[in-house]
Amino acid sequence: MEMALANYGIHLHRLYDAYLRGRCPLPSHTSKGSRESFIVNTRKNAWACHSASCVAARGGRLGGNVLDFVAAMEGCAIREAALKLQDGHLVTAIASEPVTYQHEADRGGWGTGGAPLPFALRRIDCSHAYLTERGVNPEVARHFGLGYNRGKGSMAGRIVIPIHDENGLLVAYAGRSIDQTEPRYRFPARFRKSLVLFNLHRAAAAGKSVIVVEGFFDCLRVHEAGLPGVVALMGCSLSIRQEELLCERFQEVTLFLDGDNAGRTAGPAIAQRLVSKVSTRLIETPAGRQPDQLGADQIRCLCIPGYF
Template identity: 30%
Template sequence: MRFPPSILDDIRNRLPISEVVARKVTWDKRKSQPAKGDFWACCPFHNEKSPSFHCDDRRGIYHCFGCGASGDHFKFLTETEGLSFPEAVERLAETAGVALPRPDPRDREREAVRVDLIGAVEIAAKFFEARLRAPEGRPARDYLTRRSLTPKTVADFRIGWAPDERDALKRHLVQNGVSEEVALAAGLLRKPEDGRPTYDWFRGRVMIPIHDERGRVVAFGGRVLDADQQPKYLNSPETPVFSKGTMLFNAHRGREAAHKSGTITVTEGYMDVIAVWQAGIRNVVAALGTAFTEDHVQRLWRFAPEPVICFDGDKAGVSAAHRAIDRILPLLKSGLSFNFCFLPDGKDPDDLVRGQGADGFLAELARARPLSEVLWDREVAGARIDTPERKAALEARMEDLVRQIRDDRVARRYRLALRVKLSELFWAHDRQGRGGDGRFGKGTGAPGTALAGPTAADIRPPDDPELATVERVLLGLCVEYPDLYEAHIERLAVTEFRVQALEDFKRALYRIAVDLDGTSVASFYEGLDGRFYFVLNEVHGDETRTDFGAVLPRGHRLRERLPILKFHPGQTFVECCFEQMLERLSLRALAADIEHDMANVGAETGEDAVARLMELSRELNRRREELARREQELAEEAKAIRRATTGGNAAAPVLFQ
């Protein structure tokens, strides 16, 4: 339904935006000035300690100076509660006492049909619940007990039982005034093509109601008791109130927890969702037995910027993930992506939480991999790069994938990341062909050159070991988050790294991003100093198998040094960490300049020069104090991210180690 601008303005004028926002935040009494309609709070969209979220009643808008979130009354509800725009308008209109325009007759007719269908489905839901409690429901109750579902969970999800009879539900619907026509339209009955009487769609199945985002039952998923019977799961057919390609199971329950935690997990089936929910993890949904669609992607992004798709680690689960990537890739936007979690040993989430509890499941989610890595693995698995033509073919495939991404900034990020990875892949492959170990080295990288790792002569002793770690983390972040590198590329270029090998790597990365941007990887990768690949692994970390057989994914060295990354913080938080580390290196350079100039102060030094040095010293102290304050805030935000991700079950992360 479309709403005239005058109606929207009327709602905004009658309802101060501070009243809408106050449901989700606590105003800072020191900064807020209610008499002027000026309010400040800690932002509900990202974790912070100092209030940078501003709400202005006079203009009817909110804005966070930390993460950039902004909007009006309606956007606040859509962003914090996952409501659609019409739902937000309806709710605020009711609060403000504004009468909404009546729909045209055709809209009224369609809505009347929807009401009739939803009413019929609700009657069916109550019928199935009653049949589960009846003596005939004993086998279904035993099945649910074997699945470790508690009576409360069964009641919360309104699980029921469809009797194994031809028309038990049909008779019940007729007795309750539901016509055969409505029951057919609601997907509750089937009509044989040979003209025989209609019969129940679901028979002899455990019934799991499917709700829309307003919490109304609109369809069902039916599960057989005998695992050998096919189909194991049966969904309601498409109806005017139910679309498998747009809806998510448990969305009406999971969206609030998703907004609070900043993440949401997508599993493959209903029982997975129910088991995970029962274990206390509430931000979980499932697709409805169909391939991922654009609507699914957009709906999930309304709940969280980087949903985690949790599939079985078997061949079918990996194939499903690859199909999902193809659907997601063109839709990627700055700050919006997906992560993928593949469960081990053929287990599904239901198995995992029953065997290891919520902690075991959360531990697997913490190992989720970004979409970009899963895409890379898919493309290079089994790829042959033993000739220049095959190298070029792989590079062309990668470029074709990048071109599918509609967001230019995201496309540039992927292009830079893939160029670095391709360079490393080609070099390692050719190094093996020349009899080397295929990985680290030093030298020109020219064919036939004997390469070895960096020596002590390559590394200038750092004056501060912690800042040497900062240098490594910064470069690791440049590889992991190429858009951060691109945004700060000029500042990085003028920031001197004290570890010579890291400084050389930084310069080589600049060449790949700028000087060699229009050149194919196959034509330049051998021209890079072999130390580039050693440092790439040292600051970021290749996929590695340990002595115990465990696999460390790409980026493991970065996550070891910056543990908060294991908890999938948002891009805004990561960028704040990045900028703080740049500031630390900048302050080191400023302190060195001041120390040098102070050492040269003599009787002949003019008053202006001395005054300038004193001013620089005060500026250095001020920036150091601000850096310390902001780092403390980041540490508090890191704790909040950890609590939101694990429910408080993991050790508090530190920013550096």
């Protein structure tokens, strides 16, 4: 459901736990009064809109599963919705199993126990050789939900990395090529990386101090070194929005950028912007190295003041 919402560019806010809520995006929704009528359970992959006119326009159904959602959005039959999902959208970029759907009675809707996702990430390999060669152990890969995509679509044959917004809502997958194929990283067309910080929702839950790195793999390595309060810029520049996200959630920021020219230039400039708002520290990464090339102990020595 989160992937389908992301696919349509729909933003809901997190009510609590697995519940999202917001304005109903369905074409059947005509009521102007019910602004918060649309609710999603991301665990059951179910949705519902409680507006009476919206329910009536959809033949009396309160909600349903992902296929029902796509069918309602597109104004098509369930079978066509399944085919659309197979057709090279973000959702299907990581789709794995052939899309199958069950009889109406078996398709769990809202509050009925839910139905299995027809495109669950079943063919994501968390222990692919590319990951082990880069020092990412399967446990860490599972924690971040990333792995080699054995499925079809534009992300096929890439390491897919789920990216969440500040509320923990899945907004995109990045696809890293495992050979020399360009682009090295593929992002969905509508995704703007300047609006999010990779791993922010987990880092914010870990405490009030955060380590800021450039890349996904730097982030994984710092996490693996026992420092879960880490986010990645997905580059070496800090956007205004990213600056806000950092300053709203953290009291202490440790900048741990790459030890190349770009990182050494960006570091002090970013520190200067942050220093009046949060306690800021700039780490001198060994020349020519980046965090994901360092050992766990070396990372702890650099990042934890007083650690030997």
